[in-house]
Amino acid sequence: MSKMDIYRRSQFFISPPAILKVIEVLILVTAMILFLVDNKCSGDLAFVTIFVLPCVVVALATLISYISAVFVLVGRRNPLTTPTWVKGDVWFNIVSLVVMLVGSILTLTNEGCANNSLTVASIALGFISVILFAISxxxxxxxxxxxxxxxxxxxxxxxxxxxxxxSELA
Structure with missing residues (x-):
């Protein structure tokens, strides 16, 4: 990909931000599945929702962000060169980062949740998604x-x- 290719509308879907969005959704869905498969969080539904709810909300918001990029593309513009879309996406990534970080830390500090390897793996995926949101x-x-x-x-x-x-004309 040449230097200017990333700015072409057709290149958006293979650009780093677009690929990161797909990876983020896959990681969040995997984290939720692992968390729900072998959940041993004190039997309290509140602790389950502390991790699952942020995952669901952030995964859906990431999909909405990706869909909004598609609408910008339909409008014959590249989202990556549209300042309004970029600012919204950067703020979305910051909010998602904070939500996932808080949810992962609160779940990790619960003793009932932190003693199961699958749950710890899902929380680790939550932290990986935090890093990906920062990079994105x-x-x-x-x-x-x-x-x-x-x-x-x-x-x-x-x-x-x-x-x-x-000056040549003068």
Whole structure:
């Protein structure tokens, strides 16, 4: 993939932010399945929901974010070069990171939950999703910033070309 390919609309689905969204959803679904398969969290439903509810909410929100990117694509724009979408996606990643971090830590600190290997593995996947949300937000923001810098450089080069042309005419 060349330097400018990531900015083409057709390349969004194979861009790092889009791939990270798919991986995040897969990890969250896997974490929920592992957690629910062999759950031994003190028999209290509150402790189950502390981990499962954030996973469900964040996984659904990630899917909604991905679908909103598709709508931006349908509007003939690339989400990665649309500042409004990027800012919303970065904030979404920050909120998801915090929600999953809090849910994973609260579940891990519950003695009834932390003594089962499958539950600990699902919590580890929750922490991995936290890292992926941080990476996704950073990559999405950096792609937009890099695009804006390249657009400014291209505009400067075009302006310099016009200046040379105008001075040649004089």
């Amino acid at each position: 937000g950073a990559v999405t923001y950096l792609v937009l910033v890099r695009h804006q810098q390249e657009v400014k450089e291209a505009q400067r080069a075009q302006l310099n070309t016009r200046r040379v042309t105008m």
